[in-house]
Amino acid sequence: MISQKLEKVLSKVQKPARYSGGEYNQIIKDKQNVNVRVAFCFPDTYEIGMSNLGLKILYGALNNIDDVWCERVFAPWTDMEHEMRENAIPLYGLESYDSIRDFDIVAFTIGYELSYTNVLNMLDLAGIPLRSADREEDGPLVIAGGACSYNPEPMAEFIDLFVVGEGEDVVVELVDTFKSTDSKKAFLEAASELHGVYVPSLYDQGITYVKKRIVEDLDSAYFPVDSIIPSTSIVHDRSVLELFRGCIRGCKFCMAGYTGNPVRSRSPDLLTKQGIAAISNSGYDELALLSLSTSDYKHLSELCDGLLEWCEPRKVNLSLPSLRADNFSIELMERVQKVRKSGLTFAPEAGSQRLRDYINKNIKEDDLINACRVAFEGGWNSVKLYFMLGLPTETDEDVTAIADLAHTVLQTWRDFTNNKKRGVRITVSTSCFIPKPHTPFQREAQIPIDEYSRRVELLRSSIRAKSITYNWHSPQQGYIEAALSRGDRQLGNVVEAVWKMGARMDSWSDHFSYEKWIAAFDECSTDAEHYASRKRGVDEKLPWEFIQI
């Protein structure tokens, strides 16, 4: 039941449907028959978390166990946080409105370093002590998984147990272990034996390595086709299919490309069945075909034909994010997007062929331009191009080559569009390169903020056409992300210090405070530069070395 106190608060905050639950397909269980209660915590807003495939998979996998009830918890926006603290409303599960402090397991999925402060804030809002060492026997276990587990050390003081790798099998094993042990200590010791589990408190007791967990066979793995349908709009209002995991490409900057391997695919027959079921059960008008590089799915053409036959008469659109810029992909795009045309997005990552070759992003300029030509001829009039600035070996020529490439795309539109009057929109976006653990660039230095800003300015002044828009990511956010990505256990102090200074929602540029982060590094007598902008020698021991991918 919703309390009157909460009702009062919900009448005051923005977008209360984020906090009220009750969506179609949410799982409600009778507490009498439940032995393990899990709070699945996503350390960002409802709109982002509810779009996350990992959450859908683990929510379904856990609730498939009869005596386990898994509920959802998201980070409250700052107005809601203020009201919760003011009115002493502890963080609650959206399904039951019960305080998660009384749950058995509090599980975070952490996919982005800049959400670390939200993790601490959510623990605090729940009334759970932040540090594992300060938590009592009767409080919930705090566990975490997601991409950030590939370097768990910065959060190691706060999390009792990390799942490294793919979670759908391990969470079930963890719940079994929880049921069969009678103390936290016994649970952690038993759980640390499971493949893909890291228990930081046992690290000093002779852990030499932790091997990531993967699901061997995707065809027999659980996949949700009856997910919760939010009653308020979220980032991606659509059903999704996961074509395969892993990536055959090996771009040198991409952590997912290394940690996600080996490549494992689902069969097209199964995917077609899952797609039809997901759309029938959801009522969505869009089905997205997800993977790290969808063009590399062997049966893509066959799969699209099968799905189109069912989708087209029902006005359901197929969307193919992460396509490679080649003719095959664009022709496919033209074939599938008959209902509605979405925008086209390509990620060449670097402007010059030399740098693209160096980072192993083996996409040729001719392919990209041909793809754009086919798209413009087919009626598209908007293209987004994603790049990184600050890649190792990048020179000013590489930077201005981004502008040249954008101008070539514009010229291609002029030469081949059949509707000049409608105009064209070309968007160039740059993020700053962040060296990530487990990649060939894991020992590289990030360029300093000033240098990134200089390159942004160089690129900005090289773009002369009005129909090309240039956006760039905040270098300050990229700098802190770089420091945290390759951090060690000491950085936990910095995360706690900056949270105490009021840092929240750091992934939102209007909430991110660079000054607070720098002050927190100072307070902990360390500096971000040491982590972000320093090249590691080949002999230096890396904090994430014990994680085997």
Next chain:
Amino acid sequence: MRYSKTGRAKYISHLDLTATLQRALLRAGIKLKYSEGFNPHPYISVALPLSVGVESICELVDVAIMGESLPDVKAIKLPDGIIITDIYFPSRKINEIKWLEISVKLYYDREVDSELASNIMSVLTQDSIVITKRTKRGTKDIDIIPHIRDVNVECNDCILLSAKISAQEPTLNAVDLLNALCDDFKPLHTDVKRIELYDAKMVKFE
């Protein structure tokens, strides 16, 4: 379709509700009529938009469907708090709705008594109450008294106010009534619920 929207569902906004209904109808296998054009969309039109946080047991939505037969109510599965109470082919136009019966619970940070109730009653039964309403073309002063009828105020655990207010031309809502109260009578918190729709002759609109 006639439906109620109470409990958790009162936090679903008007815009989100249209999408929520569309998905529920498609899940139920109901074939919707779509507009022609570049971005086809179905015809789903919710009458008298409901504010976020307000409950209702008398909502109406018009949906254009293919075919001659009415869909089965039981096949349509909705979020917690939205319940379809009736499906029928409409015989009347939405603009024939004139009066909306509302029920409001007023909560205060102090004990409530019958004196407060009668004070509120006398405010809402004056000869004239002029309020400033924001419209699409800027602000406008209007006298709301001709657009309120059958006011009743009782005292229970909280103050219970019921009234019929003009639903269209002009559109009044519970907030307009509450704004007419002087500061002393202003509640800390309210629960508003729509109860019934009537036409100009006070005949239930169905």
